[in-house]
Amino acid sequence: MIFARGSVEEDLAQRAQDMLEQTGESWASARFEGRDAILEGESLAERARQKVHSSLLNLFGVRVVEDATTLLPERRPFTFSAVKDGKIIALSGYVPSTATRQRILDTIKAEGFIVSGAENLVRARGAPPGDFAALVTFGLEQLGKLPAGRITLSDGALAIEGRAEDLATFDMLGSALRGPLPYGMSLARFAVRPPVASPFLWSASREGNILRLSGYVPSEDTRENVRLVIREVLPGLDVQDKTRLADGAPSTDLWLRAVRYAAGLLTISPQLQISLVDSAVTIEGQAQTFDAYGELAQARRKVPEGFQLKRFTVEPPRASPFTWQLERGNEGVRLSGYAPSEETHRLLNDAVRNAFPGAPVQDAIRLASGGPAPEAWAATSIFLVEQLSKLRAGQVSALEGEVVLKGEALDSAAFVQLERALDAPPSNLKVNSSVVPPDISPFVFAVRRDKDGITVSGFFPSTKVHELVLTTLSRDFLHEKVQDVSVIGAGAPEGFGAVVEEALTQLARLETGEFSLADTQLHLAGTALNATAVAEIEAEMKVRIRPPYTLSLEIHAARPGEHAKDVECQALMTGLMERGTILFNSNSARILRSSRSILDRLAYVLERCPAAHVSVEGHSDALGDPTSNQRLSLMRAQAVVKALEEIGVAKGRLSAVGYGDARPVSDNETEMGRARNRRIEFVVKEGAGQ
Structure with a gap:
């Protein structure tokens, strides 16, 4: 018996261990003194203790069983937590068994993480039904998708918190935790924050009765508030919401005010897109009517507190025909018609204020599409404002590329400047001008010939008559020096050009002399070189100068010159x-x-x-x-x-x-x-x- 005791105890201990593992009660262990068993371990339940005791007592070769097991303390709630920070996962809480703890540790290490606080896992009773290790493993899988975060199991209820690295991960976590969960698990709290969106964009675009929302919202509650605002401001629309959760929004209250502002804009025109980009507002699209465009232009100046207007690119309604007109009269300047953009409209107003300082300006210009390119329109309008400033009264109008300018020039110098400007207008611009020179009364014109040359003064009715005068002086006179101080003017009597040409022809025969014309009164005086010339000039003038023109002559013959060799x-x-x-x-x-x-x-x-x-x-x-x-x-x-x-x-x-x-x-x-x-x-x- 002395020599057989050791082998008997070893055999009984091995068979007892195998039996405990096979029955699923590995929490218990048995040691032997001879054939007497001493049962040890911490049991999760009284029934498990009785089961182990009975099984061991029935094991062949066992004489008696001394029960030295204890009952594990029960924990309510039964909690388990894991905190992840990069590659480190810190554990704490309770586990139902050593085997469960080991499975948890093996899972974490298999994923490449470092375990911290394994010794903090305390065995206790009270675990939820089912496979506790499977519940923990599921929670750790979700935690592993976050760069940092925490999971907590409390009686099988899972809470998870942290920030997702990207929207795909956030959506994946949401789907996994709001879908079917392992047996015995429920979702207590999903506190994973979405990633920070930069820029934080929210956009609403309307096409008729369809409203499309895209971009980000800061929370589900905010998403619901957005829907309430849309239903209140835009009732009856088909709302297609494709927004996603993200952090990075401005203050929620201010942000919701901006959403309401955007919804208000969408009531004005059915073809708009409003975007909130961080704290900036962009308004794009097309206005269907001029009234709608006017409302949008007013609303752009009322952006909510905390936001600013970044871009306003709403296309005004199309104008056909695309016309515009400037008028200058005694009461000031009036602008009407259409401009292609706000910038061109501003440039036009600046040009008008510079050209007509202090004059009242009535601005009835409206913005419209369908016109020329803004750059070309601006160049044309500024050029024409400059020309209109040379008129005492008049107007310029543009209709589909045809420009008409009419009125009366301020003075003769202004008329000449205007004609020169119209000879070299901006590229591709054709101006039909019916501007008349200033009305002159009495209409006077004179040409004097003396030893110093020829002096032309007074007014001529057209450049054609002026050219006739200069041509006659060049042809009939002896290349004498000409001083021309005449200017253009309106009010010449009919037949003015023919009378002047005749007077110049006779003046050419005078050694010195002058003719002057005041309305229809012609006076010719001077010295002819011989008596024959005196007689011929008087006879021809009396025949050729007909009513309503009247003639007065003072012509005498020159004295003979001194004899010469x-x-x-x-x-x-x-x-x-x-x-x-x-x-x-x-x-x-x-x-x-x-x-x-x-x-x-x-x-x-x-x-x-x-x-x-x-x-x-x-x-x-x-x-x-x-x-x-x-x-x-x-x-x-x-x-x-x-x-x-x-x-x-x-x-x-x-x-x-x-x-x-x-x-x-x-x-x-x-x-x-x-x-x-x-x-x-x-x-x-x-x-x-x-």
Whole structure:
């Protein structure tokens, strides 16, 4: 017996351990003294103690069983908690058994986490029904999805808190914990916070009766409040809410006020999108009517407290036709029609205030789409405001690319400036202008000729008449210096241009003189170079100046000049021909009326040389055959001789010669050269006089 005791005790202990494990009562253990068993361990229930005692007593070879087990304390509530911080999970609370604790620890380590506080897990009675380790494992799986957080099991009720790293994880946790849970588990609290959204965006877009919500809301309660606001402000709409939870919103109260503000805007127009981005508001879309656009423009200035308007890009309604008009009158300036954008409207108003300082401005411009590009519209409108400022009264209107400007200029200088500006308008701009110069009364115009040159003063009715005056001065006068101080004006009597042209033709025959025109009263005074010219001027003027024009003349003949030597006469006549030209009809020997001025001066020079004999030479260009050229040049020289004799040059002093194209002075290959070759020359014959 002494030698067999050790093996008997070992055999009984092993068979007892196997039996306890097979019956699921591994919490208990047995040791033997001979065949007497001493049962030890902490039981979760009295019934388990009795079961273990009975099973061990019935084990073959056991004589008696001494029950030394104890009953574990019961914990109500039965709690378990795990706190995660990065890769570390700290444990505390109760477990029903050592095996359960080990399963929990093995699960945590298998996921790669570090366990802290395993010794804080205390065995106790009171665990919820079912597999407690499975409940804890499920909770730890959810906790592992958070960068930091906590789970707590209290009698099987799970509470989880922390912040999700992203929206996908947040949604995954929500689905897992609000779905079917392991047996014996319920959800006590879901306090996982969504990730911080930056920027925190909430958007509402309306298309007719459909309202789409997207972006983020800070909480489920806030989401419900948003729905209440929508139902109150926009009843009857089909709301499609795709918002998600996220942190990062402004103050909830202020944020809900902004939501109500956005809903109010959506009542104005059925095609809008309002976005709240952090503390900024953006308003986009299209207004259906001008009244709706006006309401939106007013509402943009009433953004709720704590928010500011970041962008307002609502497209105004389309205008067809897209017109606009500026009017200037005695009561100020009136703007009407449409502008393509707020910026262009502001630029237009700035231009009007600068162009008309102090003038009352009535602004009836409305914003509309369907017009030209804003940049082009702004450039055009600013240009036209500048032109309108040159009018005493008038208007400018634009209709589908056609611009009409009409009115009366402030003064003559303003009219000239306006015409120059309209000659070089902004690109692609065509302006139909019916602006008239200022009305002048009496309408006066004058041209004076003296030893210092020619002075033009007064008013002319159009640039056409002005060009006629300058052309006549260049053609009929001897390239004298012209000082032109005339300006344009309205109010000229009918036939003004023809009367001025006739007066200039006669003034050209005067050595010095002046004609003035006051409305229909024409006065011509001065000194003619010979009596023949005096008689012809008076006769022609009386025939050509017809009512309603009246004529007054004060013309007398100049005194004969001092006698000069032949060489002086030659220089005087050559000088005259360098400054003027005797003109003929084309391919004819008929002298033009405008050439009488230079003929008078040639005759006056010849009177100063009474004994001189002069050869009048005709020359032509090389066009045509030489015979015809010679004949025409001779006929023209003869016509000049005859005209001078009719003025008073004694017959026999002048002889005519035609050289045709035999003596060119320039190149016949150019028009200018040919014009120089077509000429009359005067040559004093040597020895003919002193």
